[in-house]
Amino acid sequence: MPPHCQFSLVGGQHFRTRAIGFLFDIEQRELDAKDVYDTLPLAKEQIVNARFKHWLDRAVFDKYFHGFTGKYDRCFVFKWELRHIPQRLYGFLCHPRPDTMPFFELCVLMYFATKGEDTNPTILDRINRLRQDPAVREAIAGTYPEFSGRKKPWTN
């Protein structure tokens, strides 16, 4: 999917010390989190937006969203239900403003899945691979230039 992936922030939220965005691929559509979010029915959009705001407010509640441990410790998931079927948006966390605001956190959502109790590790493996891909970093750097890792040239 890289190098054609793009990144955009979620609309309609206020980002202070955290932000949420989607990584997506217009051509292959494998990264489907944004497509699913954009076509949510109103009632579910409200639930997901409220979950997003709780995370942006730095609330902690595993039933709504959580990270993972071990080799997936940068992966993240937002959770809700549709007719008792668990719905999930998977992505990863990063610090896209290392120079000017190191504690600023970004959740980059990529995949949608419906699931049982256990998370499919295949998705998390794919996220782990993609989050280290230079093309993904470049896509995010379009919004957060510091994330490219390139130092600004001295001007004086």
Add this chain to the structure above:
Amino acid sequence: MDKLNQHWTSRTIDNFVFQVASDFTMQLEKKLEGGPIRNKELAERLKVTASAVSQVLNNPGNFKLRSMTEYARALGLKLAVVAYEDGDPGNKKGPINSAIFYECWKRAGRPRDFFDLRGNLVIRPIYYGVSPMAAGTENTGKNCPEQIPTLFAGTTETVSVQ
């Protein structure tokens, strides 16, 4: 205003109500998670089915003040309705999470009435190495800590000056 640049809770009153109700149900669910009352017992206390409780908690948009009070009381909680000015009359930033008001009340020594607020109540702020305002997205200050504490995780001291 451009729909995308508007906070989602500004688009309709229903959205705003949903967020406020969702903040409330998160408090209820945290209480349920901490026990000892479970969904089934809560349902019995409310004289509704367990699935009705789940439905309300999963989709709180239709909560009315009366039913909010019933749910809170069934869990041994009380309820306050707070109107506030946060310097954001256009609601570009969304509502303040109700748990933040609760946390502030606890940090202020859980005052029961205005008598408890007499004198100069001094609440020592948590020092993050950066002022809360400096943490705004517009700011580019460099003296930022690695991470600021998570909601509910912090502690502070409260001193009442008589």
